[in-house]
Amino acid sequence: MSKNISNLSGRIGLKNNLFQKLSERSLKSKNDSGIKEIADEYKMGVSTIHGAESFYEFLRPAHREKKAFVCNGSACMCAGTQESLKKKLKEKLGENKVGEMFCLGHCYENHAFHYNGENYAGNDINQIDKIIKGENIPQEKYFSKSFAKTSFLMDDKLSSLDQFKDNLNKFLKTDKKEIINSLLSSNLTGRGGAGFPTGMKWDFCSKANSQKKYVVCNADEGDSGAFSDRYLLEDQPLKVLFGMIICGYVIDSDEGVLYIRGEYPKSIEAINGSINSLKEAGLLGEKILGTDFSFDLNICIGQGAYICGEETALIASIEGRRAEVDVRPPFPVTEGLYKKPTVVNNVETLAAASGILLNGPEKFSAIGNKKSAGTKLGKKHIFQKEY
Numbered sequence: 119m120s121k122n123i124s125n126l127s128g129r130i131g132l133k134n135n136l137f138q139k140l141s142e143r144s145l146k147s148k149n150d151s152g153i154k155e156i157a158d159e160y161k162m163g164v165s166t167i168h169g170a171e172s173f174y175e176f177l178r179p180a181h182r183e184k185k186a187f188v189c190n191g192s193a194c195m196c197a198g199t200q201e202s203l204k205k206k207l208k209e210k211l212g213e214n215k216v217g218e219m220f221c222l223g224h225c226y227e228n229h230a231f232h233y234n235g236e237n238y239a240g241n242d243i244n245q246i247d248k249i250i251k252g253e254n255i256p257q258e259k260y261f262s263k264s265f266a267k268t269s270f271l272m273d274d275k276l277s278s279l280d281q282f283k284d285n286l287n288k289f290l291k292t293d294k295k296e297i298i299n300s301l302l303s304s305n306l307t308g309r310g311g312a313g314f315p316t317g318m319k320w321d322f323c324s325k326a327n328s329q330k331k332y333v334v335c336n337a338d339e340g341d342s343g344a345f346s347d348r349y350l351l352e353d354q355p356l357k358v359l360f361g362m363i364i365c366g367y368v369i370d371s372d373e374g375v376l377y378i379r380g381e382y383p384k385s386i387e388a389i390n391g392s393i394n395s396l397k398e399a400g401l402l403g404e405k406i407l408g409t410d411f412s413f414d415l416n417i418c419i420g421q422g423a424y425i426c427g428e429e430t431a432l433i434a435s436i437e438g439r440r441a442e443v444d445v446r447p448p449f450p451v452t453e454g455l456y457k458k459p460t461v462v463n464n465v466e467t468l469a470a471a472s473g474i475l476l477n478g479p480e481k482f483s484a485i486g487n488k489k490s491a492g493t494k495l496g497k498k499h500i501f502q503k504e505y
């Protein structure tokens with residue numbers, strides 16, 4: 119059954135993605151209008167579309183009736199700031215108009231809440247009248263600092279389009295096997311939790327026999343207190359996207375997607391802006407930099423389901439299925455998105471892959487133990503006040 123849905127959804131693919139389509143319908147409409155049309159377009163039953171839609175917190179009618187959402191992630195809860203915040207918001211917006219969202223990634227300042235598509239935290243609540251009027255308020259930003267001799271993740275070696283172009287030119291002329299060997303010798307292991315060697319994952323997928331393959335960036339960072347992916351998406355977007363493009367080149371894929379949680383609106387904005395800039399500069403799209411390699415990137419916005427961080431649930435979600443975990447094997451490298459070979463990597467893994475290619479694998483493998491090498495972003499690197 120789920121295989122059929124994957125294949126039916128895959129007929130249309132990422133460009134007119136089913137999950138985005140059903141999310142948009144649900145966020146726009148208060149009733150079932152439009153469901154039948156989507157079901158017909160994708161040649162699925164209405165119940166299948168309904169089943170998928172009803173999985174997500176943000177798409178439920180009760181959620182959509184709220185105007186503001188206080189963060190219920192553990193940092194905000196432990197700080198004890200959320201009850202009084204909720205009270206203040208209810209006074210302004212109405213008793214039934216304030217809901218909850220899970221971790222908005224402002225764990226360093228607490229008092230976090232979401233209003234009208236934006237996140238606020240710290241002292242922002244004191245400006246609630248201006249926020250409700252739609253005025254822009256100055257917001258405090260975190261500071262970040264690298265404590266490593268070589269900064270693979272926080273340096274500025276990939277912060278301009280010129281740097282991006284020079285490096286892309288270089289690596290699209292580099293032998294694919296050489297890139298895989300660099301990752302293997304760096305001892306980079308996945309930063310999403312399971313710790314699988316990244317070079318091996320790319321190598322397996324490069325050897326899979328298929329006309330179509332995908333690169334998926336797992337940006338569903340749902341673990342409370344972990345806002346490191348948010349830092350990379352917002353402050354180092356080109357490093358993340360470079361990792362995806364090089365992965366696409368190595369495995370022979372022409373399309374990728376970033377699954378970014380809806381609780382991170384600024385991350386979505388930053389990545390969207392960077393993708394558009396890369397397209398305008400000819401660094402994404404058809405025959406990049408005059409080579410035979412074409413690659414495009416898409417964004418899927420999560421709708422409030424923690425489990426979508428697990429890779430098989432994330433794939434199910436993009437396909438427009440209910441985001442339930444699938445049995446492995448088969449692993450995504452052989453049967454992933456739309457049942458095609460897929461590399462699913464965490465945001466930090468992809469940024470680290472870029473850092474390794476730019477700085478050399480030896481420097482990375484020299485840090486840590488042989489099983490798990492390199493630097494790791496932590497809360498010590500991103501904080502509210504400058505050290």
Ligand SMILES: Cc1cc2nc3c(=O)[nH]c(=O)nc-3n(C[C@H](O)[C@H](O)[C@H](O)COP(=O)(O)O)c2cc1C
Pocket residue numbers: 307308309310311312313314336337338339340341424425426427428429430462463464465467468
């Ligand atoms: C319940 C659960 C939640 C997960 N959440 C995330 C997540 O938010 N982000 C992430 O990258 N990986 C998450 N993972 C791990 C992914 O399934 C997968 O291992 C990872 O995206 C692979 O990328 P990596 O090899 O770069 O780590 C989660 C796993 C489980 C079991």
